[in-house]
Amino acid sequence: MPDEPIYFTTPIYYVNAEPHLGHTYTTVVADTLVRFWRQRGRDAFFVTGTDEHGDKIAQAAAKAGVEPKAFADRVSGLFRSTWEQTGLRPGWFVRTTDPAHMAFVQDVLRRIHARGDVYFSSYRGLYCTGCERFYQERELIDGVCPDHRTPPTEIAEENYFFRMQRYQERILALYESEPERITPDGYRREVLALLREPIGDLCISRPKSRLEWGIELPFDDRFVTYVWFDALLSYVSAVESAGRPELWPHVRHLIGKDILKTHAIYWPTMLLAAELPLFRALHVHGYWQMDQAKMSKSLGNVVRPLDVQARFGMDAFRYFLLREMAFGHDAEFSEAALVTRLNADLANGLGNLASRVLAMQQRYFGGTVQPLDPGPPELALREAFAGARRDFDHHVARLAFHRGLEAVWRALDLANKYVTDTAPFRLAKDPAQRPRVGAILHELCEVLRVSGQLLAPVLPETAARLFAQLGLPETDLADLDRPWGASFPPGHHTRPPEALFPRVDTPA
Numbered sequence: 007m008p009d010e011p012i013y014f015t016t017p018i019y020y021v022n023a024e025p026h027l028g029h030t031y032t033t034v035v036a037d038t039l040v041r042f043w044r045q046r047g048r049d050a051f052f053v054t055g056t057d058e059h060g061d062k063i064a065q066a067a068a069k070a071g072v073e074p075k076a077f078a079d080r081v082s083g084l085f086r087s088t089w090e091q092t093g094l095r096p097g098w099f100v101r102t103t104d105p106a107h108m109a110f111v112q113d114v115l116r117r118i119h120a121r122g123d124v125y126f127s128s129y130r131g132l133y134c135t136g137c138e139r140f141y142q143e144r145e146l147i148d149g150v151c152p153d154h155r156t157p158p159t160e161i162a163e164e165n166y167f168f169r170m171q172r173y174q175e176r177i178l179a180l181y182e183s184e185p186e187r188i189t190p191d192g193y194r195r196e197v198l199a200l201l202r203e204p205i206g207d208l209c210i211s212r213p214k215s216r217l218e219w220g221i222e223l224p225f226d227d228r229f230v231t232y233v234w235f236d237a238l239l240s241y242v243s244a245v246e247s248a249g250r251p252e253l254w255p256h257v258r259h260l261i262g263k264d265i266l267k268t269h270a271i272y273w274p275t276m277l278l279a280a281e282l283p284l285f286r287a288l289h290v291h292g293y294w295q296m297d298q299a300k301m302s303k304s305l306g307n308v309v310r311p312l313d314v315q316a317r318f319g320m321d322a323f324r325y326f327l328l329r330e331m332a333f334g335h336d337a338e339f340s341e342a343a344l345v346t347r348l349n350a351d352l353a354n355g356l357g358n359l360a361s362r363v364l365a366m367q368q369r370y371f372g373g374t375v376q377p378l379d380p381g382p383p384e385l386a387l388r389e390a391f392a393g394a395r396r397d398f399d400h401h402v403a404r405l406a407f408h409r410g411l412e413a414v415w416r417a418l419d420l421a422n423k424y425v426t427d428t429a430p431f432r433l434a435k436d437p438a439q440r441p442r443v444g445a446i447l448h449e450l451c452e453v454l455r456v457s458g459q460l461l462a463p464v465l466p467e468t469a470a471r472l473f474a475q476l477g478l479p480e481t482d483l484a485d486l487d488r489p490w491g492a493s494f495p496p497g498h499h500t501r502p503p504e505a506l507f508p509r510v511d512t513p514a
């Protein structure tokens with residue numbers, strides 16, 4: 007049986023803000039995972055997009071003095087072009103204003119209404135406009151929304167309700183028996199605690215008298231659909247629009263912890279009611295904290311991906327995000343920390359190794375790769391990289407990117423130590439040592455080849471440039487199981503080095 011495909015989603019991003027650090031992180035994670043699995047021969051796909059309906063968008067558009075659709079078009083376009091310019095490549099970009107998505111939402115509503123899962127009732131509740139949801143008294147902290155720190159508004163109105171409570175026991179049993187459905191496990195326990203209390207039913211409509219900007223209910227044109235009920239369904243409508251409906255049962259959602267409840271409770275109950283397969287997993291990450299004092303003028307206090315790319319390069323940004331955050335936990339972003347990582351790990355650890363090896367290759371052999379002659383230090387080096395491959399695969403498959411990268415850098419440190427210990431630059435002064443110098447450099451070309459392959463999902467541009475300098479075709483980046491020594495046949499030429507990561511002066 008062939009391996010099943012893998013489908014990742016990022017949240018669809020709300021168009022009330024332009025792309026920032028949080029959006030970029032989740033999208034980088036999705037892009038990296040897709041590259042990682044494709045390199046390992048899997049059919050991998052990711053979807054991102056924009057969430058465009060609801061109160062907040064209507065308000066933001068009114069403030070900007072434009073129609074909601076024009077407002078959404080502009081910001082959605084900004085997301086799409088930002089991902090294009092930063093090399094993040096979704097298989098599909100979904101918009102909740104896409105006619106196909108809107109038709110799909112109406113179809114699901116019709117179905118769950120027909121099976122008796124929707125009823126009409128009056129409701130009085132505490133509503134947070136920021137969250138676009140009603141709160142129960144006990145969820146508030148000192149009377150205010152825990153996220154927005156603003157008091158909710160009391161609203162009384164007639165609405166349609168989805169019988170969410172009907173499905174509570176089934177999802178509770180599911181999360182209890184299948185722990186891999188929500189990772190890391192702390193978030194699963196949080197959800198289990200919520201599910202041990204009554205979850206109530208879900209208000210899924212908004213009267214047009216209050217909000218017109220939404221998808222009309224197919225069974226009552228006086229109402230539009232609650233924005234979360236609309237947005238969550240984009241994960242399914244996207245693969246239908248992309249012509250890949252078979253991907254749906256293999257979906258893994260990447261989300262921030264702020265949207266855990268909507269994804270872990272609302273969403274599976276909706277899927278059960280719509281008789282659609284449940285997601286494979288929710289992978290939940292923490293927040294990026296920003297120390298404003300540590301942010302300098304070059305990036306400002308809002309981290310815009312295009313600014314970081316222009317200043318440091320996208321690969322350095324990707325590396326920092328994946329190396330610095332332990333998926334699931336909070337992490338801190340600062341420009342100083344990014345520069346430190348860039349200089350220490352990328353410029354020194356990897357970049358310096360590549361430029362030294364390729365420069366010596368050029369100087370001593372005109373770029374021609376010499377025969378290997380492995381002894382104990384070489385075999386130890388090969389074993390270190392075989393171990394790095396195993397660890398990297400193990401950790402990245404579990405979204406522990408920081409651990410995977412640590413493993414590669416442990417091997418790179420050993421390679422740098424190998425250069426210092428064997429000292430080819432000193433041996434080269436003795437003509438009798440020429441074959442030994444050639445063998446050492448060949449060994450190091452293999453180190454660079456394996457490093458480029460392992461790091462390609464995280465550092466795609468760098469891996470391509472490194473392979474060009476090694477004189478290897480970019481297609482070889484996917485050839486992970488190639489034996490050590492098989493890449494550089496007699497007569498193979500490497501090229502003169504070009505710095506992969508210029509050092510950045512630490513900001514004053």
Ligand SMILES: [Zn+2]
Nearest residue numbers: 134137151154
């Ligand atoms: Zn709120």
